[in-house]
Amino acid sequence: MSVVEDTREEPRSPSGPGAAAPRRDRYFDTLRALALIRVVAYHTFGWAWAGMVFPSMGIMFGLAGTLMAKSLERPALQVVRSRFRRLLPPFWFWGVFVVMAMLVHGWMPGWEIVYWVVPLGDPPGNAWGEQAWEILWYLRTYLWFVLLSPLLLRFFRLAPVPALALSLAPILVLTCVWAGPDNRFGSATWDLSTYLFCWMLGFAHRDGVLERMKPGLVVAVSLAAIGFGGWYAFTHQAEFGTYDLDENPLAQAFWSAGFVMLLMWAKAYFGIDSARLTRFRRTNRIVTVFNARAVTIYLWHEIALILAVPLIDRFWDVPAFETYLPLESQWFMFGVGWLLIALFVLVCGWVEDVAARKKPRLLP
Numbered sequence: 001m002s003v004v005e006d007t008r009e010e011p012r013s014p015s016g017p018g019a020a021a022p023r024r025d026r027y028f029d030t031l032r033a034l035a036l037i038r039v040v041a042y043h044t045f046g047w048a049w050a051g052m053v054f055p056s057m058g059i060m061f062g063l064a065g066t067l068m069a070k071s072l073e074r075p076a077l078q079v080v081r082s083r084f085r086r087l088l089p090p091f092w093f094w095g096v097f098v099v100m101a102m103l104v105h106g107w108m109p110g111w112e113i114v115y116w117v118v119p120l121g122d123p124p125g126n127a128w129g130e131q132a133w134e135i136l137w138y139l140r141t142y143l144w145f146v147l148l149s150p151l152l153l154r155f156f157r158l159a160p161v162p163a164l165a166l167s168l169a170p171i172l173v174l175t176c177v178w179a180g181p182d183n184r185f186g187s188a189t190w191d192l193s194t195y196l197f198c199w200m201l202g203f204a205h206r207d208g209v210l211e212r213m214k215p216g217l218v219v220a221v222s223l224a225a226i227g228f229g230g231w232y233a234f235t236h237q238a239e240f241g242t243y244d245l246d247e248n249p250l251a252q253a254f255w256s257a258g259f260v261m262l263l264m265w266a267k268a269y270f271g272i273d274s275a276r277l278t279r280f281r282r283t284n285r286i287v288t289v290f291n292a293r294a295v296t297i298y299l300w301h302e303i304a305l306i307l308a309v310p311l312i313d314r315f316w317d318v319p320a321f322e323t324y325l326p327l328e329s330q331w332f333m334f335g336v337g338w339l340l341i342a343l344f345v346l347v348c349g350w351v352e353d354v355a356a357r358k359k360p361r362l363l364p
Helices: 026-045 056-071 076-104 111-116 127-158 160-166 169-176 184-206 215-235 249-270 275-279 281-292 294-315 319-324 330-348 350-355
Strands: none
Touching: 026 056, 026 275, 026 281, 026 294, 026 330, 056 076, 056 127, 056 184, 056 249, 076 111, 076 127, 076 294, 076 330, 076 350, 127 160, 127 184, 127 294, 160 184, 169 184, 169 249, 184 249, 215 249, 275 281, 281 294, 294 330, 294 350
């Protein structure tokens, strides 16, 4: 799942008068919505165990990989340009506010400000705005995967299973042999290596590789990867200061690999599409909004959580709020954060429509 992907599935048969029309894959849509909710929850509560329950970033890259493989049935240059076009305008719109706020608070950029135009490297900034822009590692990693996908997909289709296995080699090399340079290139290399297997799993799902594998083998490999990732996370707590997967790239890579493999295989093997979700009007509507405004939610959620703190501080000045509202609770901040996210969706979400060359709408 990527925050900029369209999860409409196209029929694999040739197009024609009798071909089925593209339809939304509600399984992917639901996973994307859950992943976004988990990201916001993690940034609110800081739960170290959240990534083990639902490794959002691995799932997002896995779904993005399968949708990228689908898109690459068209000319590669056209696909890459489309992905950049859909992501960059919402990023620029958001970035104007973040950059202006940092300038007001004493930041003076150099030539590295180019990364605020195309975030192929970590954009610069000051400590005042760090909480807002630290999430951009995902956008940077996604853009690099988009650029590399034409080559990665060709490599994968030469030998799918060996390619999947080899996609875990880079993170093992970085962890055990050489950690790479301590700069933007090194940071990008670590993130690409951590989620490369998940991205390639997306290719495997699209090409039906997982569906053709023996169920016992898929389950065994998945559980082995999850087991190794969990073991490495808990046995290296002293080194990383926590068992949080987000702080431990090797554990993240293997745990996410096993988890996403099970999700992808289950969808293919059992034909899961979450179509029943459409029977529940409100839930279906929420999932639809989350998918149509995924970039907006991801970019603005940290700012929403930042603004929730001074807003709640003002609530203490109202005696009724102080008496009856759980102002000290993080759950209350979580709720206020989502109200602010909803406000940003209404005010800023139209940029996603413009980026997708659609008519701007208040809500999809």
